[in-house]
Amino acid sequence: MPAFAVAAVVGVLFFLGYRYYSSYLARKVYVLDPAFVTPAHEFNDGVDYVPTNKHVLFGHHFTSVAGAAPIVGPAIAVFWGWGPALAWIVLGTIFAAGVHDFGSLVVSVRHKAKSIGTLAGEVVNGRARMLFLAIIFFLLTLVNAVFAVVIGNLFVANPGAVIPIVVEIPLAMLIGQYIYRTRSSALIPSIVGVIVLYALILVGNAFPIELDGLAEALGVEQTRNVWVVLLFAYTWIASRIPVWVLLQPRDYINSHQLFIALAVIAAGVIVGMNTIQAPVVNDVPEGSPSFFPFLFITIACGAISGFHSLVSSGTTSKQLDTETDARYVGYMGAVGEGSLATGAVLAATAGVAASQADWQALYPDFATASGGAVGNFVDGVAVFANNIGVPLDLATIFAAVVVISFAATTMDTGVRLQRYVVQEIGEIIKVRVLARNLTLATTVAVLIPLAMALLPGGGEAGYTFGVLWQLFGTTNQLTAGLALSVLAVWVTRRGRNPLAILIPLVFLLAMTSWALIVNLQRFIEADNWVLAPLDALIFLLAIWLMVEAAIALRTAFRERPQPGAEARPTSDPAVARANPTSPTDDTELGQTSRDEPR
Amino acid sequence: MRHRVVLVRGPRAAAGGGGCCSGATRPFDSGGGHRHVPPVDDVGAVYRALRAALPRDVAVEVVSPTNWVWLVPALLTDGRRRGLRGAALWRSVRAGIVVESLICDGAVLASGRLPAPAAAVAAVETELAVAELEQVTTAAAARGRTPPRAPAPPP
Numbered sequence: 001m002p003a004f005a006v007a008a009v010v011g012v013l014f015f016l017g018y019r020y021y022s023s024y025l026a027r028k029v030y031v032l033d034p035a036f037v038t039p040a041h042e043f044n045d046g047v048d049y050v051p052t053n054k055h056v057l058f059g060h061h062f063t064s065v066a067g068a069a070p071i072v073g074p075a076i077a078v079f080w081g082w083g084p085a086l087a088w089i090v091l092g093t094i095f096a097a098g099v100h101d102f103g104s105l106v107v108s109v110r111h112k113a114k115s116i117g118t119l120a121g122e123v124v125n126g127r128a129r130m131l132f133l134a135i136i137f138f139l140l141t142l143v144n145a146v147f148a149v150v151i152g153n154l155f156v157a158n159p160g161a162v163i164p165i166v167v168e169i170p171l172a173m174l175i176g177q178y179i180y181r182t183r184s185s186a187l188i189p190s191i192v193g194v195i196v197l198y199a200l201i202l203v204g205n206a207f208p209i210e211l212d213g214l215a216e217a218l219g220v221e222q223t224r225n226v227w228v229v230l231l232f233a234y235t236w237i238a239s240r241i242p243v244w245v246l247l248q249p250r251d252y253i254n255s256h257q258l259f260i261a262l263a264v265i266a267a268g269v270i271v272g273m274n275t276i277q278a279p280v281v282n283d284v285p286e287g288s289p290s291f292f293p294f295l296f297i298t299i300a301c302g303a304i305s306g307f308h309s310l311v312s313s314g315t316t317s318k319q320l321d322t323e324t325d326a327r328y329v330g331y332m333g334a335v336g337e338g339s340l341a342t343g344a345v346l347a348a349t350a351g352v353a354a355s356q357a358d359w360q361a362l363y364p365d366f367a368t369a370s371g372g373a374v375g376n377f378v379d380g381v382a383v384f385a386n387n388i389g390v391p392l393d394l395a396t397i398f399a400a401v402v403v404i405s406f407a408a409t410t411m412d413t414g415v416r417l418q419r420y421v422v423q424e425i426g427e428i429i430k431v432r433v434l435a436r437n438l439t440l441a442t443t444v445a446v447l448i449p450l451a452m453a454l455l456p457g458g459g460e461a462g463y464t465f466g467v468l469w470q471l472f473g474t475t476n477q478l479t480a481g482l483a484l485s486v487l488a489v490w491v492t493r494r495g496r497n498p499l500a501i502l503i504p505l506v507f508l509l510a511m512t513s514w515a516l517i518v519n520l521q522r523f524i525e526a527d528n529w530v531l532a533p534l535d536a537l538i539f540l541l542a543i544w545l546m547v548e549a550a551i552a553l554r555t556a557f558r559e560r561p562q563p564g565a566e567a568r569p570t571s572d573p574a575v576a577r578a579n580p581t582s583p584t585d586d587t588e589l590g591q592t593s594r595d596e597p598r
Numbered sequence: 599m600r601h602r603v604v605l606v607r608g609p610r611a612a613a614g615g616g617g618c619c620s621g622a623t624r625p626f627d628s629g630g631g632h633r634h635v636p637p638v639d640d641v642g643a644v645y646r647a648l649r650a651a652l653p654r655d656v657a658v659e660v661v662s663p664t665n666w667v668w669l670v671p672a673l674l675t676d677g678r679r680r681g682l683r684g685a686a687l688w689r690s691v692r693a694g695i696v697v698e699s700l701i702c703d704g705a706v707l708a709s710g711r712l713p714a715p716a717a718a719v720a721a722v723e724t725e726l727a728v729a730e731l732e733q734v735t736t737a738a739a740a741r742g743r744t745p746p747r748a749p750a751p752p753p
Contacts, residue, residue: 046645050660059665179663180609183710185695186663187670244610252664259667 001276003269003350006082010090010342014335017094022331025099026324029491029500030106036323039113049113049318054325057316061329062336063255064311065101068406069143069476070302070337072150074344075377076469077298079369080291082349083280088295089345092303093338096504100480101308102330103487103501108313109320110490116313116483123486124552131544133424135478138538139307140418142472144235144449147407147414149465150374152227152453154407157375158400159208160393164200165404166209168253169234169246171196176249190252194260197253201397225454231411232450239415240442247412254405261381261402265343268351268384277359278349288366293511293518297473302341304504306479308333344377351380370466378403418445455530467531470515474538477512478545481505485549492556505549513542601656601729602676603648603722605712606663606699607641640698640712647715648722656726663697670695676704680729703729 026032040051052060077085104116111119117136121129155162175189215223238246268274284290301307312330320326353359362376363369378399385395422441426434434440452468484505491498516539523532641660648658661669673694677687680703693709694701700708700718702725712718 044646044649046642046649046660050645053657053659053668056659056661056665056668059668060662063664176609179697183609183697185692186609186697187666187695188692190664248610255664 001280003274003276003346006086006276007266007269007342007346010086010339013090014093014338017098018331018335021094022098022102022327025102025331025500026327029099029496029498030103030326031494031496032106032324032326034322034324036109038109038320038323039317040319040321042112043318048315051321052319054321054328057319057321057325058329058332060319061311061316061333063251063258064315065301065305065308065333065337066258066340067301067410068147068150068403069300069305069410070341071344071377071403071406072146072374072469073299073473074302074341075348075373076370076466077291077295078278078345078348079282079288079363079366080284080295081280081282082276082278082345084291084295085299085345086342088299088303089338089341092296092299093334093341095500096304096480096508097308097334097338098331099500099504100304100306100484100487101312101334102326103491104309104312104483105317105320105326105330106323107487107490108317109323109326113317114313116309116486119313119486120482123489124548128482128485128548128552130428131541131548132479132482133421133428135306135475135482135541135545137418137421137425138534138541139472139475139479140414140421140445141449141452142468142475144232144411144414144418144446145452146465146468146472147411148228148231148449148453149224149468150407151231151404151411152224153371153465154374154378154400154404155227156210156224158378158397159210160201160204160397161400161404162209163204163207164197164397164401165408167200168193168197168250168405172250172253173246175252176244176246179249180244186252190249190256193249193253194256197401198398201394201401205393205397228450228453231408232446232453235411235415236442236446238412239419239445240438243416247409247416250405250409250412254409257402257405261399262340262343264385264388265347265381268381268387269346272384272387274346274350274383274387276346276350277353277356278363279356282363285365289518293514294470296508296511297470297477297515299341300473300476300480302337302344304334304477304480304508305337306476306481306483308337309479309483347380347384348373348376349380351383352376366466370469374403415442415445415449418449421445467519470519471531471534471538474512474516474542477508478538478542481508481512481542481545481549484508485545485552488549489552489556492553492560495561498553509542509546509549513539513546516542601703601726602672603652603656603658603703604669604672604676604694604699604701605641605645605648605658605660606669606695606697606701607660609663609697643715644700644712644718647719651719652722652726663695666695673701673704676701678704680704702726 038051040049043049044051074085074089077088107119107123108114108116111122114122117129117132120132155165171193175193178184178189179186210223211226212223215221215226218226220226296303312333316329320329349359353362362372378396381399381402382390382392382395385398386392390398419438419441422444423435426432426436426441434444455468484501488498488501488505491501516535520532520535520539523529523535645658645660652658659672661672663669670691673691674687677690677694682690682704690704690706693699693706696709698708698710698712699706700712700721702722705725707713707721707725708718713721
């Protein structure tokens with residue numbers, strides 16, 4: 001099957017999903033009102049709250065949600081064949097991620113642009129806020145652990161990428177300082193930064209950095225673990241310095257890299273006309289995890305990611321000009337992420353291997369598949385880059401640099417965000433030193449994922465990583481489950497049909513719980529007493545989430561207004577803007593279901 | 599929308615980016631150990647002044663300097679609409695993508711540092727008046743009539 005044809009079919013399906021399904025959601029489920037005064041207008045301060053052109057806002061939103069996760073998951077999941085992986089990406093994007101990202105944005109906009117954590121407490125109940133905090137704590141722990149392992153593995157496999165990535169840090173800081181001091185454009189210095197970064201690939205290729213000797217001297221069995229420790233030492237420092245010193249200028253460079261990588265994949269697929277070498281459905285060896293339920297937690301970002309609800313309800317909802325823009329910004333953000341995941345599937349099935357036998361050699365069992373997935377993606381993208389004339393050795397380092405840059409930025413922000421969560425937990429459990437002491441909070445935020453990344457998990461690199469990745473996917477899906485619960489309760493209380501939200505919610509919770517139970521059984525049988533309690537804890541969170549969602553939905557169904565009581569949006573903007581008590585703010589639907597008064 | 603005013607955010611303002619599972623997000627809105635401090639630059643004050651002074655059909659867009667995918671085509675389109683070509687258009691785009699810039703219908707009114715809100719409003723209003731006059735002149739020329747006289751500039 002030509003990769004180009006698959007990409008074209010996926011593109012058509014995404015278009016149809018946006019054209020028809022998002023239109024249904026906008027009209028019948030979220031009932032968008034063009035006259036609703038969004039928080040961007042209500043609290044317009046020109047800083048955080050600014051009514052923003054929907055194309056501008058889409059750019060901000062997409063670059064915030066796109067990263068390394070939609071690359072890693074699909075590159076592992078093709079182990080079950082490209083058919084199931086691609087089917088989940090397409091169906092998940094259209095019927096789950098679109099509903100979730102779009103809905104989180106709408107509900108946040110209807111509640112003064114509050115974040116999903118706050119909304120969980122307000123729309124579901126007070127306990128849901130605590131549940132959200134617990135889930136997000138595990139999610140961030142696992143995000144930081146898996147990305148440290150991803151980067152460590154890539155450094156070991158591509159020592160030529162070390163110099164460009166290390167030099168990218170002072171380079172980004174220089175760019176930030178240059179822009180700040182000269183008040184010049186961000187575009188030209190960041191383009192120069194990308195050029196310097198890619199020129200350093202030549203240097204890196206000539207002087208590869210390997211830490212095998214250091215690992216041996218320290219008595220560390222896997223060189224990757226030395227990299228993991230160095231990475232966490234770096235993030236401890238990086239997460240404590242102001243955002244604009246390093247993180248923000250590095251985002252300037254990464255925003256170019258995102259588009260360059262997408263363009264290279266698209267051009268390489270078209271020019272090379274590579275065909276997919278993986279089977280549609282892979283006949284996996286006995287004892288491998290089955291694609292039901294593991295596929296659905298292996299691909300989280302790219303099909304549905306709970307973390308998008310944080311972005312939707314974080315910065316995006318504060319800048320939405322009109323409520324109707326939510327369809328374009330939220331749903332298309334999910335489609336963009338799905339497109340990136342599709343590119344990852346193509347790289348790991350069409351780019352990486354010249355024949356089916358070659359591909360089978362890369363994906364013989366789940367341990368090898370998960371351990372080598374990112375490397376396979378890198379090699380696949382390198383082949384696509386080679387199709388357009390880049391020498392293969394340099395193209396491989398280029399692809400590794402792109403993935404490491406994304407993953408490192410994710411770790412930077414992940415540790416920073418985890419620090420906030422640790423401080424929040426410190427406040428709740430009334431341990432003032434944890435809430436106020438930045439050094440302690442950062443140390444806790446770094447040490448826990450570091451321990452996870454260094455876990456003894458089965459000897460070979462791949463096994464530990466595959467399991468950690470699945471646990472990360474589980475917590476990401478639970479975050480999505482919590483956000484979908486908020487949406488379902490909100491929609492039900494307004495007397496609308498919540499089926500479009502309930503179906504992905506039930507599916508996600510079922511798959512997540514099923515996978516957690518199977519894994520728990522496996523960990524206990526293997527006497528893995530580090531991962532078993534962690535799995536059990538996450539399973540308890542899943543049960544807690546199901547109970548809270550069921551209670552909240554039952555109450556919402558009881559309180560739902562009778563048919564015909566649904567408020568109709570007015571088509572006259574002046575009516576709603578001039579009259580805040582008009583039906584457009586849903587205030588007639590009962591006290592409990594009321595949106596925030598304007 | 600008849601006119602478009604673009605404000606480019608400062609070098610330390612919040613922007614998109616950061617990758618999946620990151621970005622400028624917080625789990626909760628308030629409380630806890632983390633207190634959100636909005637970035638301080640002149641863009642907010644200028645934006646509020648412009649929005650209060652300008653009619654609704656003038657779009658005021660606040661854009662991150664990193665959002666070049668939107669910013670560059672917008673500057674090119676608006677510049678071309680003003681009749682800029684070649685080197686002049688290039689200079690206009692280069693000045694427009696600088697942090698803390700103010701652009702009105704493709705004309706770069708400030709680049710690298712924003713004027714005070716009142717001065718920014720005055721500059722934009724003058725620019726809009728000129729643009730309106732140009733439109734009237736062009737329309738009149740097309741119909742073969744004499745255009746009205748330009749209003750006297752403010753003292």
